[in-house]
Amino acid sequence: MPRNPRYHGRRRSRWSRTPRLWVGVLAVVLMAAALTAAFVNPNRNEAREVVEEAGSGAGAEEDKAPVFATATSDSGITVGALEGVTDTAAFQSLESAVESLEADDITVGIYLQDLSTPDTLTLNADRPFYPASSIKVAASTMAMETDGGSSVGTDTVYNCLVYSDNASYASIVSTYGRGNLAQWLTENGAPDAAAAVEDNYPWISPAELGALWTSAEQFLATDTDASETLGIYLGETEHSVAGDLLRSDEVTVQSKPGWYPADSYDCPATVDAGIVTKSGSSYVFVVMTDADEDFDAIKPLVSALDAVHDEMVAERQAA
Numbered sequence: 001m002p003r004n005p006r007y008h009g010r011r012r013s014r015w016s017r018t019p020r021l022w023v024g025v026l027a028v029v030l031m032a033a034a035l036t037a038a039f040v041n042p043n044r045n046e047a048r049e050v051v052e053e054a055g056s057g058a059g060a061e062e063d064k065a066p067v068f069a070t071a072t073s074d075s076g077i078t079v080g081a082l083e084g085v086t087d088t089a090a091f092q093s094l095e096s097a098v099e100s101l102e103a104d105d106i107t108v109g110i111y112l113q114d115l116s117t118p119d120t121l122t123l124n125a126d127r128p129f130y131p132a133s134s135i136k137v138a139a140s141t142m143a144m145e146t147d148g149g150s151s152v153g154t155d156t157v158y159n160c161l162v163y164s165d166n167a168s169y170a171s172i173v174s175t176y177g178r179g180n181l182a183q184w185l186t187e188n189g190a191p192d193a194a195a196a197v198e199d200n201y202p203w204i205s206p207a208e209l210g211a212l213w214t215s216a217e218q219f220l221a222t223d224t225d226a227s228e229t230l231g232i233y234l235g236e237t238e239h240s241v242a243g244d245l246l247r248s249d250e251v252t253v254q255s256k257p258g259w260y261p262a263d264s265y266d267c268p269a270t271v272d273a274g275i276v277t278k279s280g281s282s283y284v285f286v287v288m289t290d291a292d293e294d295f296d297a298i299k300p301l302v303s304a305l306d307a308v309h310d311e312m313v314a315e316r317q318a319a
Contacts, residue, residue: 065319066082066083066084066315066319067082067083068080068081068082068083068118069081069082069083071086073086073091073095074095075095075098075099075102075123076098076123076124077091077094077095077098077110077121077122077123078120078121078122078123078125079091079120079121079308080118080119080120080121081119081120081121081312081315082119082312082315082316082319084311084315085308085311085312085315088308088311090304090307090308090310090311091308091311093300093303093304093307094301094304094305094307094308096300096304097300097301097303097304098110098123098301100300101289101291101297101298101301104297106289106290106291106297107124107127107129107289107290108123108124108287108288108289108301109123109124109125109127109129109205109206109286109287109288109289110122110123110124110125110206110285110286110287110288110301110305111125111206111207111209111210111284111285111286112210112283112284112285112286112305112308112309113210113214113283113284114281114282114283114309114312114313115214115217115275115281115282115283115284116281116282117312117316119309119312119316121305121308121309122206122207123206124206125205125206125207125210126205126206126207127205127206128192128203128204128205129203129204129205129206129269129271129288129289129290130201130203130260130267130268130269130290131201131202131203131204131209131258131269131271131288132201132258132259132260132269132271133164133166133169133201133256133257133258133259134209134256134257134258134271134272134273134288135193135200135201135202135204135209135258136160136161136164136169136256136258137161137212137213137216137234137256137273137274138181138184138185138188138190138193138212139160139169139172139173139176139181140157140160140161140172140230140233140256141212141215141216141219141230142176142180142181142184143157143172143175143176144157144219144226144227144229144230145184145219145226146176146180148225148226148229149226149229151175151176152168152171152172152175152176154229156168156171156172157172157229157230157233158233160172161233161234161236161237161256162233162236162237162238163238164237164238164239164256164257164258169200170200173200178197178198181194181197182194182195182197185197185212188211188212188215189208189211189212189214189215190204190208190209190211190212191208192204192205192208193208206286206287206288209273209286209288210273210284210285210286213273213274213275213284213286214284216230216234216275217275217282217284220234220254220275231254234254234255234256234274234275235247235252235253235254237254237255237256237257237274239257239259239295240253240255240256240257240272240274241257241272241287241295241298241299241302242255242272242274242276242285242302242306243255243274245299245302245303245306246276246278246306250278250279251276251277251278252275252276252277252278253274253275253276253277254274254275254277255272255273255274255275256273256274257271257272257273257295258270258271258272259271259293259295260293261292261293262292262293267290268290268291268292268293269288269289269290269291269293270289270290270291270292270293270294270295270297270298271286271287271288271289272285272287272295272298272302273285273286273287273288276306276309279313281309281313283309285302285305285306285309287301287302287305
C-alpha cells in the first residue's frame with residue numbers, strides 16, 4: 001500500500017525537533033547567566049563568608065569569658081575579683097561600714113583571701129596594727145605543729161585560744177622560745193612581726209596576719225590529731241564577731257579575736273581574724289582596727305565582708 005503522504009511524507013516543523021536540542025539550549029542559557037553573575041559580583045562568596053564570620057563574632061562577644069579585674073573604690077578598698085562584685089549592694093554596705101568607722105576617727109585594715117580562687121579584698125593591708133590577743137594564733141599553731149602541744153599540754157593551748165588567757169600564752173612563748181616563734185613567723189609570711197617578737201604582742205599588718213592564717217589553714221588540712229585538735233579549739237573561741245554572727249551547723253568559723261582598751265600605752269585595738277567555711281567555700285579574713293575595745297563597732301564591717309565574699313562566689317558560679 002502506498003504511503004499516505006499526508007502523515008508520513010510531510011517535513012517536520014522546527015518546533016517539533018528532538019528534545020536534546022532544548023536541553024542544549026537550556027544549558028547554554030544557564031551557563032551565560034552564571035558567568036554574568038560572577039562578572040557582576042566576583043566576590044559574592046567572599047562577602048557571604050565575611051557576613052558569616054561577623055555573625056559568629058557577635059555570638060562570641062555575647063559568650064565571652066568573665067573578666068578578672070582589680071579595682072580600688074573611693075573609700076580605698078581594693079578588690080581583685082570578677083567584674084561586677086563592686087557593683088553589688090553587699091559591697092556598698094562594706095563601704096558604708098568602713099566610712100562609718102572612719103567618721104568616728106577609727107582606722108580600719110582589712111584582708112580577705114578566698115582559698116580556692118585568686119579573689120581578694122584589702123584595705124590598709126600593709127599598715128601595722130596592734131594585734132592584741134589575735135596574735136595568739138601564731139604561737140598556738142606553732143606549738144601544735146611542733147609536738148601537738150605536748151610540751152605545754154593541750155589544756156594550755158585551749159585556754160590560750162578559747163578563753164584568750166594571757167598566762168597560757170606567755171607559757172607557750174616561754175616554753176617554745178621567742179627565737180623559734182620569730183622563725184615560725186618569718187617562714188609563714190610575717191617577717192615584720194618576727195622582727196618585733198621581743199614584744200609578746202608584736203604589731204602586725206592585716207596582710208601578714210592573713211598570711212599566718214593561710215599557713216594555719218594548711219596545717220589544719222593535714223588531717224592529723226594535732227591539726228584536728230587545733231581546729232576544734234579555733235572553732236570555739238570566745239568574743240569572735242565572725243563566730244557570733246556566722247557560726248552554725250552549716251558554717252564553720254575558726255578564729256582568734258583580740259581587743260585592748262585605750263590607756264596610757266596608746267594602742268587600742270579591736271580585731272577579729274580567721275577562716276570561714278560555708279557551702280564548700282573557704283576564705284581567710286582579717287579585720288583590724290584601733291577601736292577602743294569595741295566589738296559592736298565592727299559587727300557591720302564583718303557582716304558586710306562576709307556578704308561581699310558571697311557575691312564573689314556567686315559571680316564565679318554564674319561564669
